Amino acid sequence: MQLSKRVEMLSPSPTLAISAKAKALKSAGHDVIGLGVGEPDFNTPEHILDAAITAMKKGHTKYTPSGGIPELKDTVIQKLQRDNGLAYEANQVTITVGAKHALYNAFQVILDEGDEVIIPSPYWVSYIEQVKLAGGVPVVVEGYEQNQFKITAEQLQNAITSKTKAFLLNSPSNPTGMIYYEEELREIGQICIQHDILILSDEIYEHLIYDDGVKHISIASLGEDYYKQTLIINGVSKTYSMTGWRIGFAAGPASIIKAMTDLASHSTSNPTSIAQYAAIEALNGTHEPVEKMKVAFKERRDYVVNRLNQIPGFSCQTPAGAFYAFVNIREAIAKTKGIQSTDEWAEALLEKELVAVVPGSAFGSHDHMRISYATSMDQLEKSLDRIERFVKAYG
Numbered sequence: 001m002q003l004s005k006r007v008e009m010l011s012p013s014p015t016l017a018i019s020a021k022a023k024a025l026k027s028a029g030h031d032v033i034g035l036g037v038g039e040p041d042f043n044t045p046e047h048i049l050d051a052a053i054t055a056m057k058k059g060h061t062k063y064t065p066s067g068g069i070p071e072l073k074d075t076v077i078q079k080l081q082r083d084n085g086l087a088y089e090a091n092q093v094t095i096t097v098g099a100k101h102a103l104y105n106a107f108q109v110i111l112d113e114g115d116e117v118i119i120p121s122p123y124w125v126s127y128i129e130q131v132k133l134a135g136g137v138p139v140v141v142e143g144y145e146q147n148q149f150k151i152t153a154e155q156l157q158n159a160i161t162s163k164t165k166a167f168l169l170n171s172p173s174n175p176t177g178m179i180y181y182e183e184e185l186r187e188i189g190q191i192c193i194q195h196d197i198l199i200l201s202d203e204i205y206e207h208l209i210y211d212d213g214v215k216h217i218s219i220a221s222l223g224e225d226y227y228k229q230t231l232i233i234n235g236v237s238k239t240y241s242m243t244g245w246r247i248g249f250a251a252g253p254a255s256i257i258k259a260m261t262d263l264a265s266h267s268t269s270n271p272t273s274i275a276q277y278a279a280i281e282a283l284n285g286t287h288e289p290v291e292k293m294k295v296a297f298k299e300r301r302d303y304v305v306n307r308l309n310q311i312p313g314f315s316c317q318t319p320a321g322a323f324y325a326f327v328n329i330r331e332a333i334a335k336t337k338g339i340q341s342t343d344e345w346a347e348a349l350l351e352k353e354l355v356a357v358v359p360g361s362a363f364g365s366h367d368h369m370r371i372s373y374a375t376s377m378d379q380l381e382k383s384l385d386r387i388e389r390f391v392k393a394y395g
């Protein structure tokens with residue numbers, strides 16, 4: 001059967017080969033350490049589990065409105081007011097099957113064939129494929145390492161054409177963990193406003209920022225014109241360790257939200273009813289488990305970055321947020337015999353030392369690898385010992 005052109009354009013995930021190999025080694029009994037996954041290693045907090053159980057027992061196990069139950073929409077509206085200083089009405093919010101689904105539906109409803117979306121690199125893998133699936137054209141603008149992997153307003157301006165429809169902003173970023181500061185957001189936002197380009201602001205890591213006095217700023221909160229120009233994408237997956245529950249949301253212009261909801265009504269129908277009730281508790285309940293998780297992540301971040309920077313041929317800036325370290329390994333690759341690329345380097349590391357990392361190619365970079373520190377200190381220590389040994393043995 002001939003598959004659709006749309007699907008034939010899809011690039012398989014470059015991380016797939018390495019994770020398949022890691023799994024095969026693990027099931028063959030090898031002690032593989034996975035630093036590839038993008039999810040907290042903590043369990044979903046107990047009070048959230050209880051809310052789900054109560055919801056089930058109360059019979060909340062049926063279809064819900066496509067854009068989510070009104071109680072969760074209200075909770076999201078309160079969250080956006082409380083955390084981001086933003087006021088939305090119910091018709092400006094839709095609940096989705098994870099933030100990924102919110103992004104997918106957003107691209108589907110805003111893009112026509114050939115419309116361009118500006119995506120800074122390094123980028124989260126799915127942006128590119130989702131834009132292509134919607135018939136759009138991803139226009140990648142490189143965020144230079146000297147500028148903490150962020151793009152400037154000037155770079156953005158230079159990438160704009162008559163076809164530019166949207167700009168993807170992800171702060172804190174996956175894979176770099178870097179954040180855009182207020183002045184940078186103002187400048188970038190102004191360009192989007194001037195050219196009437198929708199800002200898709202993926203804020204999924206907003207609560208995972210570690211240094212005192214550094215706070216997430218939603219670009220939509222910088223003024224009325226920013227607010228009108230922005231579609232916020234967010235969800236409960238990362239903050240509340242709820243990756244498997246699949247609840248995300250979008251907030252922004254009512255016409256886009258309505259189209260996204262209509263589209264969802266013909267595909268997913270609604271996000272899981274039980275998970276929606278759990279998400280209400282996550283957003284409204286105690287933040288104590290989140291604070292504890294943040295303390296652990298900060299400690300791990302500092303440990304990992306410090307260790308990485310002691311390895312010959314490695315350099316790693318301290319990420320402000322998320323739970324990834326994006327390490328420049330160009331010099332280490334150059335010294336490793338028979339290895340030309342980050343893909344080959346990551347593969348060799350897995351084979352020789354049983355540590356799985358994600359090569360930078362997955363994120364549009366050829367000099368880096370991504371390490372997730374959302375794993376125990378014990379595993380991190382062990383894996384860094386192994387990485388160090390690998391570099392010393394083969395470099």
Ligand code: PLP
Pocket residue numbers: 038097098099100101124170173174202204235236237238243247248
């Ligand atoms: N956006 C970014 C930047 C991510 O890293 C992820 C998950 O890895 C998502 C969105 C998707 O989150 P969700 O699990 O809510 O679909």
